[in-house]
Every structure is written in C-alpha cells, then in structure tokens.
Amino acid sequence: MENKYIVSTIKKDSTGKEKIEGRDNVRSKSVVEKLLFGNTNGNVEFYVCPSFEGAYGFRTVRDSSDTFLLEIKRIANWKEAAEEAEKKYPTVGIPLTLISSLPQNIVNLTTDHNNAMWPLQEEERLKLYKVKSSSIPISNRLAEKLHAKFVSFIDDFKAKELEPDLLMGDGETTVFRCIVDQEIWTLSIPFKTEEKARELSDLCKRIIEDAEAGRFDESKYIGRLEDYGQEDCN
Incomplete structure (x- = not known):
C-alpha cells in the first residue's frame, strides 16, 4: 500500500467541501506500465507483462463529463522492437x-x-515501442463492480508457494492495482499459481479480448463479478 499522491493539497469546492488534490504516485510502476498508462493512476488498473508478447492492460478512469471509461492499452510492435x-x-x-x-x-x-x-x-x-490505445464508455455499475472485486481480491490474497519446477518455466507478471480512499493498493504476481488470481486475471483478459474484437458485453462481466468463482462466462 502506498499514498495516493506524492504531493497533495487540500482545497475547498464551491460548496465549501474540502477536497484533496495532488500529483499521482506512480513510483511502484514499471517503465512499461508508465509507457502504457502515463503518470496518472486509474481507479482500477490491470496489467500483464508476458515473457514473449507485448505488455497490455486496462484501467478505468472518469472523463471530463464524469463518465467512466475503460481504457485499453497494448504494446503493438513488441516482436518488431525486440528484433530491431x-x-x-x-x-x-x-x-x-x-x-x-x-x-x-x-x-x-x-x-x-x-x-x-x-x-x-x-x-x-522502450524507444521503439508503439502503444495501441482504445477506450469504451462503461456504466458506473461495471466500474464499481470491478473496483470492489479488485479491493477484496487484493485484501484477501494469499499466495501459494511456488513449486521448484514452476520457477524454471515461462510465465508472466500480472499486476492488479486500485485506489482505496487516499491509498494505492497493488498486487504483483509473477506466476499465476493461485486459483482466484487466475480466475480474475482470465476475466480481465476476456474483457480486453472482447473489447478489441468489438463484442464488449457488460452484462457478462457484471454477472461474472457477482458470481465470482463460478465457471467462466462464454
């Protein structure tokens, strides 16, 4: 857990209500995470860095009209950059x-x-990487369900011991991150060895896959989040 802001100030809005503002704390993010998401934090962030594929992920943010957006990011030219x-x-x-x-x-x-x-x-x-970006408006309900699931998952997560042979195999780093009040909660898993981590990771990957393929369907993901632990949505 980290502070939400590196530097913060307290301001009052037109009604006199106090509001904390500041510069987002991104110190725990990798260089590639910052390349994908910039120097600001989303309400929820999901990031995957495979061994032999471009990193990708999504985050939820609010736009100027206070509507939630699902921002999807992907390194589009990983193979070409690696070869060069x-x-x-x-x-x-x-x-x-x-x-x-x-x-x-x-x-x-x-x-x-x-x-x-x-x-x-x-x-x-890093100099050669090109980021492919897209965004989809989403309902408050989906944004809130995702946030609630990330919070409970990070809070309850207990990693299983890594088996010796697994340490020698190929893997991917998966990061779950969310803002909770004035804190940033982050869970980074180098191997998908825990059942609940795999389930949530697979659901988040499904969201990205569906969005990029033009078949985004909120009802599937909301139902899956409500029935967490059940068979994956089809």
Whole structure:
C-alpha cells in the first residue's frame, strides 16, 4: 500500500467541501506500465507483462463529463522492437551441448558480453515501442463492480508457494492495482499459481479480448463479478 499522491493539497469546492488534490504516485510502476498508462493512476488498473508478447492492460478512469471509461492499452510492435534491438545490440548464443567443451574464458567472455547487451536491448525496445490505445464508455455499475472485486481480491490474497519446477518455466507478471480512499493498493504476481488470481486475471483478459474484437458485453462481466468463482462466462 502506498499514498495516493506524492504531493497533495487540500482545497475547498464551491460548496465549501474540502477536497484533496495532488500529483499521482506512480513510483511502484514499471517503465512499461508508465509507457502504457502515463503518470496518472486509474481507479482500477490491470496489467500483464508476458515473457514473449507485448505488455497490455486496462484501467478505468472518469472523463471530463464524469463518465467512466475503460481504457485499453497494448504494446503493438513488441516482436518488431525486440528484433530491431537484437540487431543493434546482438547477443551471442551458445548451444548447451557445446558449453562443456568450450574454454572457460570463452564462456565468461560470452556471458559478460550478453550481460552488457541485455540492458541496452531493453533501453532500445522502450524507444521503439508503439502503444495501441482504445477506450469504451462503461456504466458506473461495471466500474464499481470491478473496483470492489479488485479491493477484496487484493485484501484477501494469499499466495501459494511456488513449486521448484514452476520457477524454471515461462510465465508472466500480472499486476492488479486500485485506489482505496487516499491509498494505492497493488498486487504483483509473477506466476499465476493461485486459483482466484487466475480466475480474475482470465476475466480481465476476456474483457480486453472482447473489447478489441468489438463484442464488449457488460452484462457478462457484471454477472461474472457477482458470481465470482463460478465457471467462466462464454
């Protein structure tokens, strides 16, 4: 949990009611999260960073007319950016079958070279990334249901121990974030090892998939959020 604002002030509106305003706290966000969502926080944010695919996610925000919007963001050119970065800062691969037969100094030089290239590749990819954005007006009911579910999920989450073989496998980082009063609640899960995390993550992915395919249907998601733990919506 973090403070909602880095710097805040208390102001009064036309009715004399006090309101806290400030600069959003985004210190816990990764560089790619900031690239997708900027330097402001949504009421609810869902972010996925797969190992071999562009990062993507959504958040709920209010527009100037106080209507809730679902903003969907995706790195559209992850593969192209990765290939371009590899060309500019190439790494050297050694087949496992050859490692034991190579002189140790060659292995060490290769390792040092690759360790120097990877940060440069990451920096280059960030320069090349293109963000695809779309937004859909949503009802207060869906926005509130999503927020309530994120709050209860983060509050109740208990991670299971990671199995040793799972640590060696491919995975993805999933982040659930929401604003609660003057706090930001964040839960980052490097592997989907907990049943409820997988269920909520799959639902959020379904929302993104449906929105991008033009088949967004609030009733499905509201029903799923109300019947959390039941079979996935179709």
